[in-house]
Structure formats: structure tokens, C-alpha cells
Amino acid sequence: MGNCMDGIRNSCDRQKNTNIKSSLPAVCFVWQLSMIILFGVFVRYNVESDTHWVEHKKKDNITSDIENDFYFRYPSFQDVHVMIFVGFGFLMTFLKRYSFGAVGFNFLVAAFGIQWALLMQGWFHSLDYNDGKIKIGIENLINADFCVAGCLIAYGALLGKVSPVQLLVMTLFGVTLFAVEEYIILNILHAKDAGGSMVIHTFGAYYGLSISWVLYRPDLDKSKHLNGSVYHSDVFAMIGTLFLWMFWPSFNSAIADHGDGQHRAAINTYLALASTVLTTVAMSSLFEKTGKLDMVHIQNSTLAGGVAVGTAAEFMLSPYGSLIVGFFCGIISTLGYIFFSPFLEEKLKIQDTCGIHNLHAMPGVLGGIVGAISAAAATKTVYGDEGLVNTFDFKGSFANRVPTIQGGYQAAGLCVALCFGIGGGILLPIWGDPADENCYDDEIYWEVPEDEESVPPVLAYNNHMIPNKHSNSAGKSRTWQHSSEY
Template structure:
């Protein structure tokens, strides 16, 4: 094991230095745009999204009993690297499309929201990937996600903000494809279990994400009406999904008690389901029904997938991102198609078939791109050069972090 530690000492610091030098070199030629839209109103929402991604998802990933340091520490590292990478990739794409560079608070907000895809994917490979693999996966995923958004905007005419809201769909299925390429942990390994303390921290992260999700849905709204619709509808959907999570948890458990795993996943389902439609829903009852359906599909999905489909399909999903983000995101994409069709009178110059084609095409392009590139990325991450972690060292902080007293707390 000491040789492995020396190998990370020789790879991680120099990789971080090279990446930071690249980002710094680009920043030398960038000038912030202080005249960005809604700057005073946007900064509080930007703070909310920042708290949500760093604090919320950092604790959300603390579900394993011996992987708390890595869950929070690597999450912070990936976010601060990924935000800089996302800004750089978006700037390069604007340059290729002959659009002016837009470096400002709005571009930082888009970069931070794009990092949600990486954080979700990290939940699927949690405990299996070393820091070098996580950094490579993050950079590749961000580039592919921006290219996927560019295809949706340029060829399918999907607006800027809705194209970004496919982030949960992309992150979930990219992560599932990547983790399917990792070796399965041995059956007797018990480090991939949770404890009451780890579940408490994880639910604390869920509460952080829940509280700040309305800002996430509304920060890039085009006008005040869409902004307040997104805030109002998202909160209602989250509230209903939380109530449904407690109700369904008691109904599906054998002894009628609540299960923390259900609360951990299903209370966020309403926000994921409304990601693509929060700003265009005109009636609150629609948001509430979607929140309810999101919670139902999350809990029933976890109940069925883990027992019926995961073993034969060999789905390795450490943090349950499939039924927390993937399935509700699919439901949200279907809801977006139906809502756009029902609201066709708002855009009379476009035909019904065209609206359905755009929404379905964006959904299919996003999920297929995520899955195919995720498989390729997973194969790349398992080459010898990246020094994959042995299966006996999965889900263990001691392989990466220094513990002065190894016998304490384990």
C-alpha cells in the first residue's frame, strides 16, 4: 500500500498544478462583465446554489460509514476545479460559434449548475474511484455535457435555461454507465454499508439541497414572471414530494416505520421532476401532482430496482442516483413534452409535431449521449495508467487520507 500512496503523490499534485495553470492562463485574457443581467438580484440566488452544491451535495454523499472524508473532500475539490473548467469550455464554445465571451456572475452560475451533473455521477461511483479517476471523469463529463447542450441549442433550438436543466438526467445516466465498468465489490465487503451517523449527515445534506432548490430552478429565469413561477412551483413540488416520501416509506416498510433511505432520496424527487418545467407551469396543482409522482417513482423505483433489476443487470449505484435523480428526471422530461403540447397556443407559429420533436429529441439526445460517453469514460478510467483502486480498498478513507489514530472511529 505505501507504493500506491507514492504513486498518488506523484500524480495528483502535478495534475492539479497543470490544470490550474491552464485555467489561470485563460483567466489572464478574460475580463468580467459587470453589466450582466439582474446582477443585484442574482447574487443571493448564486449564493444559494453555491451552498446547495458544496454543502448540500457534500453531505448528501456522506452515506458510507468509512468514506466521509473522501465524500466531502473530493466533492469540494471537483467543484472548484470543475467550475473553472466549465467556464473555460463555455468560453471556447462561444468562440467557435462566433459569440462574444460572457464572463460574469451568470457564467459562474451556469458553471456551478453544470457541476451538479458531475456531483450526481460521483454518487454512482462513490468509494470506487481514486482522485485521479474522479478528476479525469469530471473534466470529460463537463466537456461532453456542454457539447450535448450545444447540440440541443443549435440543432433542436432548445433555449439556454431548459438545455441546462437536463443536468440531472445527464449526470445520473453518465454516472451509471461509468460505474458499470468498475469491478464489482466482493460479496463479503461490509464497508459499503451506512451507519446511523452517516445517514444523519447524508439527510442533513438532503435538507440543504431541499432548502436551496428553488434558487437552483429560478436563477437563470428570463423574466420576473418565469422566475417567480419557478420558485413557487418548485417549492410546492418539493413540499408534496416530502410528504409523499414519509407516507410511502411507512406504507412500503414491513413494520410500518419510516426508512431513512427513502427520505434521503424521495424528498428531492419533486425538484428533479420540475427542473425542465418549473417556469412554464401556470397552475400550482400541476406542480403538486408532478411532485407526488416524482416521489412515488423514486420510492417504488428504489424498491423494485434494487431487488429485481440491479442484480441481473449488475447495476452498481452506491448512492442511489438512479432512483433519486435518474427516474424523476425521465418523468420530468415526459412532463415537459406534455406541457409543451398542451400549451401550444402560446407559440402558434410552431406545429404540434415540431414541439414534440424538439422535446423528445432533446431528451433522447441527452440520455443517449450520457450513456454512450459514460461507457467510454468508464473504460478509460480503468486503464493501468490511472491506477484503479483494488476492490478490497473500495469505500475506505484510509487509502487516501491520513488518520493519526487508525483505531479510533473504525
């Protein structure tokens, strides 16, 4: 039935494989052992997390422990951490029978990804050339979480259609590509991207979409009945939405400059997100026959403003500028869900489970453009002499940069993110995805309890049409039994 599109998209030849008994433990053990070895060789505490900090303080005339970067960034770090594990994890629980996979595989992928990210980003950004060691502190932890966010965005497109082993492979490659792309954009091009509109969202989304294109399933209708929500799964997803929404100001300000930089980034993000909620609700109601709201839009499009204000969050975007960005993002993202997602699936053969094209790809690109324009438009009148230099870091070998040039490099950065995302996804070796009829189903990778609840006792006793299985066994019992099965 399926049509083999071309050489790259090899869905017909791939053997469907849902048994992960040998591959998953092997991958986890081998990779975790590798992490230990690599950390042993390369990773040490940085000066602010080492016991020698007390000597460092004296040398640098630091009078108080509160000057430790920990106190500038730890609250934001924890907010970002919640976004990665609860935000992304629960946002994907909307599927009626893939909540375990959503929150569980998100957990697995992120826990692996942050370790690999500490290494990859460390080699590029935190290598101490005196001793060849990567020196880590709180900012590295935030960046590792950021890096993983890119891969979790990609997971959104693949949700329900790939195995955990595939996800780990995707994360290994994704983190590697991310670190290279980030180095090119931030260090070589010297573009600014505090909230990662380009580096995280654009890259992550196109990475996921191109993997989804490679893995196209012409017969996905076989599991169509599971590709939807139930009442309570939609409420669970709102936990993810709200924690992402609330903590996004921390996301965009976490690695911004100390002082006014972090302060401004938080304000801009707060405003952009508020604006997005109203236009999302408006569009959702406007394009439905009877004016009813669609949970898909409320869960996702309300977040688009945070994505799009990422690059420019620490710039002098001004409060109304942030509102404008949020205003258009809510519109674009909701329209994307209504019109563009069906088009993507039917015409471009990209099956995007969570609609990351609407939540991350389009707003990410928009954010890159907003960043380029607002950088190019920066003036000394608005920023002040020192403020301009500090905000855009026109120092060292970049001391001669001027805002208009900076705008050009910002745009170049966006292109790099796009290329890495699309190219990386297409070239990724991937295999072992589940059969079409097993998609969106926790049963294949998880021990799933039977839901006794859905059979009220009175029914179970009186209704002889129900097989014994339902009246006897009552969910997965946690009575500890050393059963013969082990």
C-alpha cells in the same frame, strides 16, 4: 473470481492502484496551470461586471445599478453554490467511513469543474465575436455550477469505488460532453430546460451509471461491511438533503427569465418538492415489514420532485400540476430504491452507491417528458400572446415555432441527453481504481484520525486486551511538528 464481461468492461485487466502521490499533484498542477493560461487567453469580464458598465448604463439609458443582472441572480447563485458544495457533498457523507471522501472529493471535483465549465460553456454561449473573448458574468457562474452538478450526480454512482484522479478525469470529460450536449439541446434544438431535468440530471445520471457499469466489481462484497451508515453519518447526510431540498427552487429559477419566469419556477419547485416528501414517507413505510421509515429514502427520494419539475418549472404548469409531478416522483423514486436498485446491481451489473438511478435518472427522464407534454399543450389562452413568445423564446429564427412542434423538440432534447450520458460513460478512459477490499474506506486517500472517543478512558486504562496503540495515541494530534517524514 471476477468475470470479464466484455472488451469495454476491463475490470480484470486494470491494475489496482491506490497510491496517488505522483498522479494527484501532477494532475492538479497541470490542469490548474492550463486553466490559468486558457483564462488568460480567453476570459474577460462581461459588460455588467466591467468598470465600463458606467458608460454602458448611459448608452442604454439604464437609470439604476439595480438593473445589473447581479441583483436579479446573485441570491439564487449563492443558493445553487450551497447545493453544489454542501448539498451534494453532505448528501454523500452517509457512509460510515467515507465522509472525508464524500465531502472532500466533491469539493475538489467541483472546484476544478467550474473552471473548465466556464471555458467550455463560454466558447459555446458567451463568446464575443468582436474580440474572440469569453465574457463572463453572474449567469456564467450559475451555469458553471449547473454543469458541475452533472458530474457530481455521476460521482454518486461511483462513491467509494474510485480514486480522486479518476474523478478529475471523469469531470474533465463530463464537463466537455455536457457543454456540447447543452449546446445541441438548448441552441440547436431550441428546447427549454431551466432546471436541467434533461441537460443536468438525465445526462449526469446516465453518465455515472454507465461508468459504474464499466467499472463493475464482482467482488465488491469484500468491502460490504463499510457500505452502510452509522447513526451520526445519517444525520450528516440530512444536512445535504435539506440544503438541496430547500434551495431547489433557486436551482430551477436561477437562470429562468427575469420577473414572472423566476417567480413561477420557484413556486412550481416549492410545491413539487413538498408533495414528494409525503409520498416518499408513505412508500417507505408501506414497503417495510413493520412500517418503519428508511433513512435512504428520506435522504434521497424526497428530492425527486425537484428533479422532475426542472424542465417545466418556468412553464405554466400550474400549482396542482407541480403537486402531481411531485406525487408520482416520490412514489417512483422510493420504489426504485426498494426494487430497482437490487435489480440494477444483480442483473445489469451496475453498482450505484447512492442510488442516483432513483434520484436523478428516472425523475430526470420523467421531467423531460413532463416538459415536452406541457410545452406541446401550451396555448395562447393560458400564456397570453406575449407570454407564450417570451416563455418559449419564439423569436429570431425560431419565430415560427408553435407549441406542438416545441414539444417534439423537447422530446428530442431528452434523447440527446440520454445518448450523451450513456455513450460518454462507456467510452470514458478510466484507470487506477482502488482494490475491492479498499472501497468505501477513507483510509486509503486520507489521513484519518484514530477515534479515541470510541474507547472510553475508563476502558482504555482498565482493559488490558486493548493494545497500546489505543491507550497512547489519541487521535491525530495537531501539535505542529516538523517531523522527519516530510
